[in-house]
Amino acid sequence: MTLPLTIENITAHYGSTKVLEDLSLSLAEGELVSLLGASGCGKTTTLRLVAGFLQPTSGAIRLGSKDLTRLPAHQRDIGLVFQNYALFPHLTVRENVAFGLKQRKVASAERTKRADAMLDRVGLAHLADRLPAALSGGQKQRVALARALVIEPPLLMFDEPLSNLDAKLRVDMRVEIRQLQRANGTTALYVTHDQEEAFSISDRVAIMHQGRIMQLDTPETLYQRPANAFVANFVGFENIVPLSVTARNGAEVTARSDSGAELTLSQDQLGAIPDRFLLATRPDGLQVSTDPAAVGLPAELGLRTYLGRAYQYQAQAGGLSLVANGPLSQPLETGTAAKLVPNPEQCAILQPE
Amino acid sequence: MPTRIHPLLIAFTVVVYLFLLGPLIIIFGASLSDTTYLTFPPQGLSLRWFENIWEISAFRRTIVTSLQMAFLGTLIALIIGIPAAYALNRHRVSLPAWLSTLFVLPILVPEMVIGFSLLRSVTVQMGVPVWYALLIGHTLLVIPYVIRVVSASLASFDFSVEEAAISLGSHPAKTFFTIVLPNIRSGVIAAFILSFITSINDVSVSLFLTGPGISTLPIQLLAHMEQFFDPTIASVSVVLMMLTIVVMIIVERTLGLAVVAK
Structure with a gap:
């Protein structure tokens, strides 16, 4: 019964x-x-x-x-x-x-x-x-x-x-x-x-x-x-970045952060993106890159910790404290300028509070 | 290598035991004396002072009264005290902290004061008959002990066990008897023994509440001593000691003394 x-x-x-x-x-x-x-x-x-x-x-x-x-x-x-x-x-x-x-x-x-x-x-x-x-x-x-x-x-x-x-x-x-x-x-x-x-x-x-x-x-x-944002944080989306849409081109959306960095996101991957939204990522979904051509949030790296599968960095990006992972092949020092590149497969779009 | 015990430690232990048990040994010896006055070591051996207890009707009557007070007083105290202790522990979070202090307050108030105020209120004001006034006094005297000892048992009782029984379909009132009570059994027995002994020994409260024709054994002992200084007192003391020993043996045989010591 x-x-x-x-x-x-x-x-x-x-x-x-x-x-x-x-x-x-x-x-x-x-x-x-x-x-x-x-x-x-x-x-x-x-x-x-x-x-x-x-x-x-x-x-x-x-x-x-x-x-x-x-x-x-x-x-x-x-x-x-x-x-x-x-x-x-x-x-x-x-x-x-x-x-x-x-x-x-x-x-x-x-x-x-x-x-x-x-x-x-x-x-x-x-x-x-x-x-x-x-x-x-x-x-x-x-x-x-x-x-x-x-x-x-x-x-x-x-x-x-x-x-x-x-x-x-x-x-x-x-x-x-x-x-x-x-x-x-x-x-x-x-x-x-x-x-x-x-x-x-x-x-x-x-x-x-x-x-x-x-x-x-x-x-x-x-x-x-x-x-x-609460649930996102609870399930490990430690990074929450507020963004505003500046241009829409079919499924492609260009959004700008408060500090002026621009990202291109695909609605095919992330679902509908409103004009103002929060981009949530896990540390795994925010990759540290020193490639000057990379499209991401410019940031200054802070403390580096070793996770076994990757290095993890506390980073400052335009007034936001973010946590991002970087490759084991390239340990970076505190103070290094880098880009934080979101991986769309590991991002979520949230309504602003 | 076996630990060597220092001879001084042995001597000290013997002295402590002598100090604790000496008076009892003296009483025991004195009760056997053939003289008409208390003396130690006993002169001549006789059991006539034990016989004398039963010949003096006041002793017979007061032993019965004392046992009645101890049994009934303790019983009533358990009936009031166990639910009180249960409620205090079950709802500890939502009850004010001073409430449990309130229940042990009678231990802190001098017994003389309790006896006198009971005399003023229960006997004089309300005109309660002596026997009932005594019972009220003895019940009040031991309730704090019941609550303290049973509370100690309940403090280590996990109340989710009770909730488990209720969730399985057991009525809350029935659960108290089938689940809670068996698990605080040792506390209830300890409370009974402690209360019983406290009641039997009580002088201060009883002194105020005894009246014409009704008295307890300790009060009768005092009264007897004022008139006679014969070994009957010692004999009664020995009988009381024997009673305690018998109670302890029964507890040891049925439950183990650890139950009481816990």
């Missing part, structure tokens, strides 16, 4: 502080959507509102046709996986997994059977009689996952489930989570501050900031076509 989740115009407060503002979000059946953002952005608040541990000031939450907004948390039928596992310390692994079934009045023999089957699926059948204290972090999170899945909830929610695990295990576990979620076809809401984690397992990602969703899109779109 799986159901779509709809969050409509939710506003939430902690005391007099507004933590969510008019937030709306829809998850299709079987879809995994991540809420991604720094701490305090409202992602965990959103999850806790859906779980029923917090009450919204206004707005509605629906799971399928069921209105959850005022339903007590214990009647919501949602599988939750917590950051710190939240296993019951006084119950064995099997009893932990069977807990939700017991609440649903499943008979004892059936309970054990289903708990054991679920433990088998997460590869922990041999630990069924242990107490949680005797498990490693990864094993604990598997038990937590089994405990949430065994009740066959129409919605799964994850609250930073991997942040207490080491890097290698994190990668393994997120694949495992995704496989189980796919296999069951359960709608899932996933909260994380880890961009790679969110992008790797989600159908769509909502990037959040100060209680709002800044952009909700597929990972590919977010990574290549951020909709605004």
